[in-house]
Amino acid sequence: MSTSPHHTSDPAHDVLRDARAPLNAFFNPKTVAVIGATDKANSAGRTALWNLVSHPFGGMVFPINPHRTSVLGIKTYPTAATVPEPIDLAVIATPAATVPKIVSECADIGVKGAIILSAGFRETGPEGTERENQILAEARRGKLRIIGPNCLGVISPLSGLNASFALTSAVAGGALLSPMPRPGSVAFISQSGALCTAILDWSFRQNVGFSAFVSIGSMLDVGWGDLIDFLGDDPRTKSIVVYMESIGDAGAFLSAAREVALTKPIILIKAGRTAAGARAAASHTGALCGSDEVLDAALRRCGVLRVYHLAHLFYMAELLGKQPRPRGPRLTVVTNAGGPGVLATDTLIAEGGQLAKLAPESLDKLEKVLPMAWSHGNPVDILGDATPERYTAALQIVAEDANSDGILLMLTPQAMSEPMHTAELIKKCVAQGLPEKPILASWMGGDEVQAGANILNQANIPTFPYPDTAVRLFNYMWQYSCNLDSLYETPSLPGADTGNAPDRGAVRRIIEAARRASRTLLTEFESKQLIAAYGIPTVATHAAMTVDEAVSVAEEMGYPVVLKLLSHTITHKSDVGGVQLNLNDAAAVQKAYCRIQREVSERYSAQDFHGVTVQPMLKLDGYELIVGSSLDSQFGPVLLLEPVASWSKYSEIKPWDYRRSPPLWRGA
């Protein structure tokens, strides 16, 4: 084998070698080596080569195979190093055991990116993991970035590059069909190769176009963060759609997403959100899943829109690419059919949206253009005999109403409907300029209705066959807006405004005292001292080690008081009668003290009793909160802050209240 030849200097080529060059090489390479290229039917090495030569991407392809002089009629080279051009991208399809050496050679000759299609790494056991470690070390040495292993590859419809071994399902007469998605503005990153091929096929039928199509594989090197960063900067990508099985480097994902989400929507579906799903995912990829609630909170906090149905993933990508975001949850429905309008309203309300309360001026104007029998409110029922002109008159009025954050136009086929003409007029009306708010449509019915829907779709008004689908997507839109708003919400530090900084010294003393006593639990008393040190108000709580002390504290505090067990070992106080409420005098305090002491001594031991705390008996109308923390396997330390649903607040705190906690229906 010869050593690398001297490389010619090509200025156009050098453009790639800027700061982002490493990832750019995956999407816009001038030279691609297919290492492991072969003629063998159904092999990844053959398909990858075939896909590259089937579509012009403005560069050159070099098959690498030491045992052949040509593959698919193209001259081969024994190694990447013997290719007479600098290689931007290597596509590796050789057996796993050979990959570390190949990556090392690639690093030697300055290859910028490698896509490892091969499987046989961490998912197979320790030997595979060791191979991955070697690969990563070699890649880092040479500044070589890696996508995969165990991935389907990368397709860049805008440059015409298909560096993957994806095939369309059609295999006609033995001839392979190499797919090239329609060019478009959606970047799709998938952790499932199978889903990639399904979406690819589906996109041809639905006329969905992509700016990038990445099968991310095991994320040995390039992960979510890198790709989101890169695609965030790519002006041709308008939205990023993610199918995720594991988050990998959570920090990198979150910081990239947090930045990119401000300028383009990131829409994500996560497989394995239920425990059973997570187990299934673990057996599938070997990836560990953390708590789904934690992921959910993190996604909302960084402005990512999470969906729960595959259909919604792409609907939302399309929608957010075509329509402005609503400022709030208030929708106006314009319909020629009452019943479907009610169904739309049901879905809107059930998922937290609102019907816009139209301004009196709007009602007046509608009164003038609509027949007497119109609904006189929202949904704006413009009646079964609505003409195209009636649709646009109503649209113009509600679009200008500041109380409305978005509009749903519904049509069912009735005697006067003229779905195509209506669509044409709406298109013209929108083209002439309306106040910026999202317009969605739901046109239900057969072929002519469908023809009208196509006109709207082409005019960038996304149109859906069912009104409830359209409404659910509107709900997603404003929730996405809420997520983005929260990106700008910076929690203030306690005391930052009052000058009362946290008393970190006190905190340190409490923690150290517990550590010295080899305790991992703080008592209630210590916990409250700690919370108070951060400037958070707490109930006055005084420790008392004797009956007399308890009484004297209570007397000073004023009755009624509460006595609670003080113990370094027993955490569930009420289980041992360790919470005595409503003590109204010294006698009651004495009795309560003795009772707690006796109960603990009898059921545990005298050593578990360290006295009591005395607190005033409070009746508050505020929220009861649970504060907790845990170590999440994906995100590390996690804080939980949650209102307790007590009986008296039953009707106030609903689990599906979107702003307070992740709504349950999002799982549906």
Place this chain on the structure above:
Amino acid sequence: MSTSPHHTSDPAHDVLRDARAPLNAFFNPKTVAVIGATDKANSAGRTALWNLVSHPFGGMVFPINPHRTSVLGIKTYPTAATVPEPIDLAVIATPAATVPKIVSECADIGVKGAIILSAGFRETGPEGTERENQILAEARRGKLRIIGPNCLGVISPLSGLNASFALTSAVAGGALLSPMPRPGSVAFISQSGALCTAILDWSFRQNVGFSAFVSIGSMLDVGWGDLIDFLGDDPRTKSIVVYMESIGDAGAFLSAAREVALTKPIILIKAGRTAAGARAAASHTGALCGSDEVLDAALRRCGVLRVYHLAHLFYMAELLGKQPRPRGPRLTVVTNAGGPGVLATDTLIAEGGQLAKLAPESLDKLEKVLPMAWSHGNPVDILGDATPERYTAALQIVAEDANSDGILLMLTPQAMSEPMHTAELIKKCVAQGLPEKPILASWMGGDEVQAGANILNQANIPTFPYPDTAVRLFNYMWQYSCNLDSLYETPSLPGADTGNAPDRGAVRRIIEAARRASRTLLTEFESKQLIAAYGIPTVATHAAMTVDEAVSVAEEMGYPVVLKLLSHTITHKSDVGGVQLNLNDAAAVQKAYCRIQREVSERYSAQDFHGVTVQPMLKLDGYELIVGSSLDSQFGPVLLLEPVASWSKYSEIKPWDYRRSPPLWRGA
């Protein structure tokens, strides 16, 4: 105008005149009069006539119009009475004011059914309501049944009858297109005419067939109960699909549904489910038990499957028509793609379904036919290179596993997939006979995959583009099974097994005492006596009218005790400090008594204090239940029985637990 001619006796005709004749006349008439038939373009009278003559239904049509000799070239009669044949069905399309007289004439000559297309009745005010009253009186006099008014009409694809003024949306060159849905086994009853036309158009595109298509209108006479009864007896109807806006005669609906649901599925979508909830927020108990929850409970209790999306309405009708019902919620997933399998699992679990735990023998058998790398569990991942033969081998094994209640077959297009051949083999495998359990499929991808999906659909294996859709429908299926099971659950009467019959005399005495005092509220004490009279255990509760009495009751009972306000006027005791817990001695009881008396006197008046009840202080691990009742505007008296989510049971009672309460996600 002449009087009715003498009617010829036609034995075939007389078949109609059996017990069910009145409704049969709507679907299978021999003679139809169109009253208000006209040539006027776009009129209901013209379209109704046109629709009847456009399709052969094996009978005769008589246009009725006193001002014309013919309409659409057909000889007219001035009144129905002048028609020389007995009329089975009258289709009435005249102005509202004329309808009472026309109905009266129809009743006179023994017409069996009338469809009133006209609007202008109760929706227009008292005059319209009065018209309805007259119509109903005339109809009852003549045993004439009425569908409508304000409806689109009736279509019976199996007999070829289109007695409606529905049009397809296509109006080509001025020629009206009269729709005739494909004949099939789904009966659709809709309270929205607009939805009818939309569904009609949609059904042509989706190849969905109907046994009946009824626009039910204002339900002046024929309501849900009548139609469900009738269609339940109709052997050609396999499932009944209902779009409901109001339930009308709830009792008739429930008793018909309860009977029919045992033999054929009734699938229902209800518009306006949230509006009721908003109104109900007014009162405290109303907020807990809005009328939609009542409807929901009633539907489950009578075996009706309620869905929340239009798409699901027809998917479910098709599904339950094609596949057996699962015995339980345990699904087995067979897939050639891990990721989508995980998504399917997520949806399954999130909505209350379960992954079947395959029997060891099944795992052994799978081990023998699948490659080493298969998932070794459920989802059964048969890997990306799965051949058609591998699919059927796996299918056969899991179909025979008694731990599995249903099967989802998933396919994504990959190198070896052969979607069409796979579908053919599956079809053959199913045709050869498998243990009876539902099989659903999800085939994701482009044209060739779609061709495979079509093969499965034709083989009665419903196939969906998204796996999560298929899984949600499976969840609906077993929930429907649960609903049916509950039809057989008869609650036992208290005391029926022990011979301790309720003490109805005691109940009567309590109620009568309250009535004599003109009270509509029972005190806590009385309520508990009443509950006890029915054999339900209660906390020992003794009334005490003086301090001394309270102390002596407490002494006898043993400490600690609870004192609660006894008042005929104040219902929210704790708001006035009327609940004093943990009283440990006589002094505490005395104090508590005085405090309650003082608080009530200060904040209300001395007259509102009628003493206290003394009860032992209990700590129980059972469920806390709320029992309530309200008068529902649709259903009448309603009982509420609901567990209280208290903090300690926070993790036990989940609002989405299907068997305990309607899961929230069903609203999503």
